[in-house]
Amino acid sequence: MTTALTTSGLTKRYGSLVAVDGLDLHVRTGEVYGFLGPNGAGKTTTLRMLLGLVRPTAGSLSILGDNGRAWPSPALGRVGALIEGPAFYPYLSGQENLRALARRARVSRERVTEILELVDLDQRAKDRYATYSLGMKQRLGLAAALLKRPELLVLDEPTNGLDPVGMADMRRTIRRLAEDGCTVLLSSHLLTEVRLICDRVGIIHRGRLVSERPIGELGGAGRLSVRADPLERAQDKLGRLVGPGAVRRSDADLHLSVDAGMAPAINRALVAEGIAVSELRWHQPDLEEVFLELTEGNGAVQGNAAPEGNGNVGGNGHVS
Amino acid sequence: MFPDIHAEIGVQARRAANWLLLATAIALTVTFAYVIPYAGYKGATEGPGSDLTPMLTGNFAGSAIGGMPAFIGALALIHGVLIAGSDYAWDVWKTILVQQPSRIRVFLAKVVTAALGCLVLVVVLFAVSAAASLAVTTAEGGAVAWPAASGVAEGLGAAWLITSMWALLGVFLAVALRAVALPVGIGLVWMLAVQNLISGLAAPLLDWVDALQAWLPGGAAGSLAASLGAREDTPAVAELTGPAQASLVLTAYLLVFAIAAGFLLRRRDL
Numbered sequence: 001m002t003t004a005l006t007t008s009g010l011t012k013r014y015g016s017l018v019a020v021d022g023l024d025l026h027v028r029t030g031e032v033y034g035f036l037g038p039n040g041a042g043k044t045t046t047l048r049m050l051l052g053l054v055r056p057t058a059g060s061l062s063i064l065g066d067n068g069r070a071w072p073s074p075a076l077g078r079v080g081a082l083i084e085g086p087a088f089y090p091y092l093s094g095q096e097n098l099r100a101l102a103r104r105a106r107v108s109r110e111r112v113t114e115i116l117e118l119v120d121l122d123q124r125a126k127d128r129y130a131t132y133s134l135g136m137k138q139r140l141g142l143a144a145a146l147l148k149r150p151e152l153l154v155l156d157e158p159t160n161g162l163d164p165v166g167m168a169d170m171r172r173t174i175r176r177l178a179e180d181g182c183t184v185l186l187s188s189h190l191l192t193e194v195r196l197i198c199d200r201v202g203i204i205h206r207g208r209l210v211s212e213r214p215i216g217e218l219g220g221a222g223r224l225s226v227r228a229d230p231l232e233r234a235q236d237k238l239g240r241l242v243g244p245g246a247v248r249r250s251d252a253d254l255h256l257s258v259d260a261g262m263a264p265a266i267n268r269a270l271v272a273e274g275i276a277v278s279e280l281r282w283h284q285p286d287l288e289e290v291f292l293e294l295t296e297g298n299g300a301v302q303g304n305a306a307p308e309g310n311g312n313v314g315g316n317g318h319v320s
Numbered sequence: 321m322f323p324d325i326h327a328e329i330g331v332q333a334r335r336a337a338n339w340l341l342l343a344t345a346i347a348l349t350v351t352f353a354y355v356i357p358y359a360g361y362k363g364a365t366e367g368p369g370s371d372l373t374p375m376l377t378g379n380f381a382g383s384a385i386g387g388m389p390a391f392i393g394a395l396a397l398i399h400g401v402l403i404a405g406s407d408y409a410w411d412v413w414k415t416i417l418v419q420q421p422s423r424i425r426v427f428l429a430k431v432v433t434a435a436l437g438c439l440v441l442v443v444v445l446f447a448v449s450a451a452a453s454l455a456v457t458t459a460e461g462g463a464v465a466w467p468a469a470s471g472v473a474e475g476l477g478a479a480w481l482i483t484s485m486w487a488l489l490g491v492f493l494a495v496a497l498r499a500v501a502l503p504v505g506i507g508l509v510w511m512l513a514v515q516n517l518i519s520g521l522a523a524p525l526l527d528w529v530d531a532l533q534a535w536l537p538g539g540a541a542g543s544l545a546a547s548l549g550a551r552e553d554t555p556a557v558a559e560l561t562g563p564a565q566a567s568l569v570l571t572a573y574l575l576v577f578a579i580a581a582g583f584l585l586r587r588r589d590l
Contacts, residue, residue: 048414048589048590051414051417051418051421052417052421053413053414053417053589053590054589054590055587055589072421076418076421077421079418080418081418083414083418084411084414086415087410087411087412087414087415088410088412088415089331089335089406089410089412090410091334091335091336092331092334096330096334099330100327100328100330100331101327101415101416101419102419103323103324103326103327103330104323104324104327104416104419104420104426105419105420106323141415144415144418144419145418147419148419
């Protein structure tokens with residue numbers, strides 16, 4: 001499989017602060033790549049280096065098959081991006097803003113009309129940008145990113161500020177673009193979002209790549225917590241039902257590494273044994289817990305991550 | 321390059337603030353070059369206020385250019401700051417550069433747009449000045465005698481050079497400080513306060529400061545305006561040097577401001 005984007009030892013220092021430290025990313029052509037990390041991890045700085053806005057201190061990057069020697073990449077003309085939220089002239093309408101950008105990008109007026117329809121802004125296209133809601137601004141930002149029919153689309157937290165319907169729309173749009181052959185690099189601090197959209201994921205923490213792997217191998221799967229009485233009998237029964245390795249006991253609860261869909265069967269099995277079930281609770285881990293799992297759980301830092309990435313996560317594995 | 325200029329002109333032409341600057345320039349020129357001097361002429365019996373000559377049609381170019389070294393120049397500086405600084409304030413640089421990654425092309429489009437904005441400014445002010453001088457000449461029953469076309473062209477060129485130099489100072493300050501308010505503040509303090517302190521306080525006391533004035537942007541602008549017929553009682557207008565040296569100094573400043581701003585924009589992170 002060809003790569004749409006690779007970085008090698010990409011580094012950005014601001015004085016003594018290392019914002020991005022020897023980053024090696026590999027984004028394959030046609031995939032939706034999740035670039036996951038907490039706020040301040042170095043995601044946006046990395047994306048700004050890719051887009052020629054921030055000059056790397058060291059390392060190289062290659063975009064869409066360029067030779068990686070020039071910065072900014074000569075392939076940027078085939079890249080669309082929405083970085084750190086939308087930014088347009090507030091006194092111009094959405095349409096005027098896009099037309100001004102289209103002139104610079106040598107894109108036709110017809111494409112502007114087409115793209116406004118695609119992001120569902122055609123009805124408000126002639127209204128001033130300053131009057132747009134946050135969701136509309138975000139959609140206009142996506143429209144600008146798509147203006148050039150990019151082969152690589154870079155989106156930085158694209159669902160920020162969107163309501164649930166807007167978030168779902170944005171995710172559908174991103175998946176549709178990927179199905180049409182566009183490679184998408186999506187940065188996010190939302191684990192759920194990345195799970196829903198992405199094929200592979202790279203996790204960055206304190207400027208370093210902690211892990212790069214297929215989304216299915218990300219870990220951090222949910223768990224079912226069971227509160228039952230008597231707890232010993234419940235543990236024995238569930239061990240036989242789902243396997244003893246999938247059952248872990250804490251003070252008053254049992255924690256099961258199972259699919260959420262198994263909850264009714266587990267409840268039925270316990271009740272049939274005469275065990276009183278007072279609580280069944282599904283727990284979806286957040287990004288912080290996934291970091292813990294990746295950096296401490298089984299000592300596992302897998303995938304293509306740089307070996308030194310393991311040691312860079314804080315001693316207690318918590319995201320600062 | 322042309323699509324970038326076209327895009328930039330479209331963006332600036334739709335900005336109300338630029339038209340407000342133009343309206344302010346017209347109001348200042350009409351008020352201080354014609355209305356107040358004419359009122360003074362009508363009310364005065366003798367002295368400086370009694371001189372009608374600068375307000376007649378034959379001298380409209382000098383009256384139009386008189387404000388360029390100071391207050392019209394200040395408006396040109398604000399125009400330059402708005403063109404380059406607003407993109408920092410609204411964070412639009414990143415949006416533009418994702419579409420057109422060549423910073424120099426985007427920057428040159430801004431420089432050309434700033435210069436074209438100044439051209440519109442001086443052409444409009446010359447036209448307004450011509451109309452006002454015609455009104456005064458007619459009202460006073462004088463013979464309408466226009467200056468030679470070459471003289472008007474010379475005045476227009478000088479006015480364009482002066483205002484473009486101030487606008488490019490605005491562009492430079494905006495890029496250097498990556499803002500709007502601070503560059504406007506610093507630019508205006510220089511033009512309206514520091515220049516006056518230099519000419520009114522420092523130059524009479526220190527010979528080298530006096531000699532230096534002709535090499536400063538304001539001194540060169542004032543000299544060029546004075547050599548083209550601007551009234552010497554206008555603020556910042558004084559013939560400190562000849563028009564050739566003044567033009568060269570202004571051109572040098574214009575180039576230095578443009579190159580320095582372009583260099584900073586190209587080198588720094590956004």
